[in-house]
Amino acid sequence: MLFQLRSKRFAYLAASIALTFVVSSCAGGGTDTSTEAPEGETAEAPAEGGGDLSGTIAIDGSSTVFPISEAMAEEFMAANNGVQVTVGTSGTGGGFEKFCAGETQISNASRIIEADEIAACEAAGIEFIELPVAQDALTVVVNPENDWAECMTIEQLNTMWAPEAQGTVSNWNQVDPSFPDAPLALYGPGTDSGTFDYFTDVVNGEEGASRGDYTSSEDDNVIVQGVVGDPNALGYFGYAYYEENADSLKAVQVDGGEGCVAPSAETVLDGSYAPLSRPLFVYVSTAALEEPHIQEFVNFYVDEANASLVEEVGYVPLGDELTPLVQARLENGVTGSAFAEAAEGASLPEILAQ
Amino acid sequence: MTVTDPNAFSQDDLAKQRFNPNLAGRYRLDNIFRIASWVATIAGLVVLAFLLIDVLVDGLPRLNxxxxxxxxxxxxxxxxxxxxxxxxxxxxxxxxxxxxxxxxxxxxxxxxxxxxxxxxxxxxxxxxxxxxxxxxxxxxxxxxxxxxxxxxxxxxxxxxxxxxxxxxxxxxxxxxxxxxxxxxxxxxxxxxxxxxxxxxxxxxxxxxxxxxxxxxxxxxxxxxxxxxxxxxxxxxxxxxxxxxxxxxxxxxxxxxxxxxxxxxxxxxxxxxxxxxxxxxxxxxxxxxxxxxxxxxxxxxxxxxxx
Missing domain, CATH: 1.10.3720.10 (MetI-like)
Known part of the structure; x- marks a missing residue:
């Protein structure tokens, strides 16, 4: 009896294990090619609906650009059933690592490609086209109870955020004598973030140079919470986070030398919200562009008709002036990074027109 | 001549002095420890319940x-x-x-x-x-x-x-x-x-x-x-x-x-x-x-x- 029971138990166990094996081999069966290869065409992709394109597209990189690529991929696949797009969020640096290793065909970036990343791509024989796809306004926010910081100059922001300010600037009246005697509580993104890189570059003159004694978080929602809960707080992040919390935050107007400008889609589009508006990029491998489905996808990405998708996910589209320039770059196959070579302080149209 | 341990008496005496049953005190300690372990158990449960309720309130209406x-x-x-x-x-x-x-x-x-x-x-x-x-x-x-x-x-x-x-x-x-x-x-x-x-x-x-x-x-x-x-x-x-x-x-x-x-x-x-x-x-x-x-x-x- 004992033996019977036990053998039953073992049989049960063996059967369930065998079943899992069968299931797993069925699901994985008949495929031994790596889909990392860009030419991996998926033959079994359903062909119903519009579009006779098929294939896979691998995108990875910045989590800031992710929502745009996600929206583009979603709409593109709705129109082209045979194409499968995956988007990852390894960060701008992690994305370039995969891109230059040939694992992805498109890389999302919230900053310009760096010299060592260009070198890595060159070494691997990967040429790329750099395409700005959207703009973002880095927004400086304070608590709504704050009635003194209506407009701040870049110099004032620098006084607050400079590395030298660490441990010394801790009161609002140190930033400007007209500000009240109130403790200064700073909130900002962590050092891994492209937002941090861009802000420190503009405000402190050097990418990555910032005081370290502020409350930092990789999750911008935490910064939102911090500023909402502290009347003396100041923080910065992408415009989308301000837009979603506009009723509980106050955006500070920024004076970049030509008067106070509030962050908004209009001021970013007309170029007046300078210097804290930044472009967001995708980098496309030229070899991948020879495949029709990737070519179509990138065309779709920079098409003016799809600019509404950019707005929908909380960013500012390129606008009438920049879009044709970006499309021309794509059409002419201009490789390399114009932004990395651009002169300091050059405007977006100037750089793209090169 | 009887052999007596010269230390026997004094040890016994010492023990009497030293041994204080203090039952009330021991039971009190017992109770304190029981309450402490109970609080430790409840603390974990309260945190879990708080997390669960918070997540359920936020997410349950969306779950379909x-x-x-x-x-x-x-x-x-x-x-x-x-x-x-x-x-x-x-x-x-x-x-x-x-x-x-x-x-x-x-x-x-x-x-x-x-x-x-x-x-x-x-x-x-x-x-x-x-x-x-x-x-x-x-x-x-x-x-x-x-x-x-x-x-x-x-x-x-x-x-x-x-x-x-x-x-x-x-x-x-x-x-x-x-x-x-x-x-x-x-x-x-x-x-x-x-x-x-x-x-x-x-x-x-x-x-x-x-x-x-x-x-x-x-x-x-x-x-x-x-x-x-x-x-x-x-x-x-x-x-x-x-x-x-x-x-x-x-x-x-x-x-x-x-x-x-x-x-x-x-x-x-x-x-x-x-x-x-x-x-x-x-x-x-x-x-x-x-x-x-x-x-x-x-x-x-x-x-x-x-």
């Missing part, structure tokens, strides 16, 4: 069939959790299938078959250390070994490679749990088996292992629960955030629940935060199903023991 059967989307209302859910179930299967036999096998060998020598001692120390290695290190190991070296077997950055990596991650935990469970089986069982002429394997198979099995299962489930919550190694292996199809075994990208939840939490729109809460509920349900299965299996094994 559409959410479970849709692919990711830019609009929170249309977005769903199908691809990451399937990815996580895949990972669970592969991880359990690989880690369980190897881990239990290694545990049995170390506890029942090996002799105490330098080799096994080094092995033991290393297994103990491996259990404490941060998960991202396993991710890097998995990237180098399963994604790069064994690319022909795993297909690169696939759910298979990720499952193998997670299996590696929980292997030390399963080995340690297996050994603890085997150690709890009284030695008299082994001695009796061998005295009756059974071989070591027969004794282990027929008597020791069935006794230890509930404990082994519990340890395995705890380890698997850790594995399905892992994010860091999956990111290194190359889990994607936007996967618009059901991931297959060793082809194409995959996603997993923690990755999707993390992405939604970080989005600016409040609707995505609701999605994240609903995703957390789904993750908890997967976990509960897993635990329930383990308890069911454990009870079956315990019942069969009679």
């Amino acid at each position: 069939w559409q959410f479970l059967t849709s692919f990711p989307s830019r609009s929170a209302e249309r977005a769903g959790i199908l691809a990451p859910l399937v990815g996580t179930v895949w990972l669970l299967f592969i991880t359990a299938l690989v880690a369980f036999p190897i881990g239990v096998g290694a545990g049995i060998f170390l506890e029942e078959f090996s002799t105490d020598n330098l080799f096994t001692r080094i092995l033991e120390i290393n297994i103990g250390n491996l259990a404490a290695v941060p998960s991202i290190i396993y991710g890097l190991l998995g990237l180098a070994v399963f994604v790069r070296v064994f690319v022909d077997i795993t297909g690169g950055r696939t759910v298979f490679a990720a499952g193998l990596t997670l299996a590696l991650l929980i292997l030390p935990v399963i080995i340690v749990a297996t050994r603890e469970a085997l150690r709890a089986v009284p030695d008299s069982l082994r001695l009796a088996g061998m005295a009756l002429g059974a071989t070591r394997w027969q004794t282990v198979r027929e008597h020791v292992l069935p006794q230890a099995f509930p404990g082994i299962l519990t340890g395995t489930i705890l380890a698997l629960s850790r594995a399905i919550g892992e994010t860091a190694p999956l990111i290194v292996i190359g889990a994607q955030t936007f996967v618009p199809y059901i991931p297959s075994f060793r082809e194409g990208g995959f996603s997993a629940l923690p990755i999707q939840i993390f992405n939604w939490v970080g989005r600016p729109q409040a609707e995505f935060h609701t999605n994240a809460a609903a995703g957390i509920i789904v993750l908890m349900i997967v976990l509960l199903i897993m635990n329930a299965t383990a308890i069911y299996l454990r009870n079956r094994f315990q019942a069969g023991k009679v």
Whole structure:
């Protein structure tokens, strides 16, 4: 009896294990090619609906650009059933690592490609086209109870955020004598973030140079919470986070030398919200562009008709002036990074027109 | 002349002076300790209840069939959790299938078959250390070994490679749990088996292992629960955030629940935060199903023991 029971138990166990094996081999069966290869065409992709394109597209990189690529991929696949797009969020640096290793065909970036990343791509024989796809306004926010910081100059922001300010600037009246005697509580993104890189570059003159004694978080929602809960707080992040919390935050107007400008889609589009508006990029491998489905996808990405998708996910589209320039770059196959070579302080149209 | 211990009287006297039963004080201490342990228990439960209620209030209204059967989307209302859910179930299967036999096998060998020598001692120390290695290190190991070296077997950055990596991650935990469970089986069982002429394997198979099995299962489930919550190694292996199809075994990208939840939490729109809460509920349900299965299996094994 004992033996019977036990053998039953073992049989049960063996059967369930065998079943899992069968299931797993069925699901994985008949495929031994790596889909990392860009030419991996998926033959079994359903062909119903519009579009006779098929294939896979691998995108990875910045989590800031992710929502745009996600929206583009979603709409593109709705129109082209045979194409499968995956988007990852390894960060701008992690994305370039995969891109230059040939694992992805498109890389999302919230900053310009760096010299060592260009070198890595060159070494691997990967040429790329750099395409700005959207703009973002880095927004400086304070608590709504704050009635003194209506407009701040870049110099004032620098006084607050400079590395030298660490441990010394801790009161609002140190930033400007007209500000009240109130403790200064700073909130900002962590050092891994492209937002941090861009802000420190503009405000402190050097990418990555910032005081370290502020409350930092990789999750911008935490910064939102911090500023909402502290009347003396100041923080910065992408415009989308301000837009979603506009009723509980106050955006500070920024004076970049030509008067106070509030962050908004209009001021970013007309170029007046300078210097804290930044472009967001995708980098496309030229070899991948020879495949029709990737070519179509990138065309779709920079098409003016799809600019509404950019707005929908909380960013500012390129606008009438920049879009044709970006499309021309794509059409002419201009490789390399114009932004990395651009002169300091050059405007977006100037750089793209090169 | 009577022999008397000169110290006897004074010791007795001293003892009388020193021994103070102080029963009231001891019972008070007893009570204090009981209350302290009760508070410790309740504190954990309160935190858990708070978390659960918070997540349920946020996420339950969002949890519906559409959410479970849709692919990711830019609009929170249309977005769903199908691809990451399937990815996580895949990972669970592969991880359990690989880690369980190897881990239990290694545990049995170390506890029942090996002799105490330098080799096994080094092995033991290393297994103990491996259990404490941060998960991202396993991710890097998995990237180098399963994604790069064994690319022909795993297909690169696939759910298979990720499952193998997670299996590696929980292997030390399963080995340690297996050994603890085997150690709890009284030695008299082994001695009796061998005295009756059974071989070591027969004794282990027929008597020791069935006794230890509930404990082994519990340890395995705890380890698997850790594995399905892992994010860091999956990111290194190359889990994607936007996967618009059901991931297959060793082809194409995959996603997993923690990755999707993390992405939604970080989005600016409040609707995505609701999605994240609903995703957390789904993750908890997967976990509960897993635990329930383990308890069911454990009870079956315990019942069969009679």
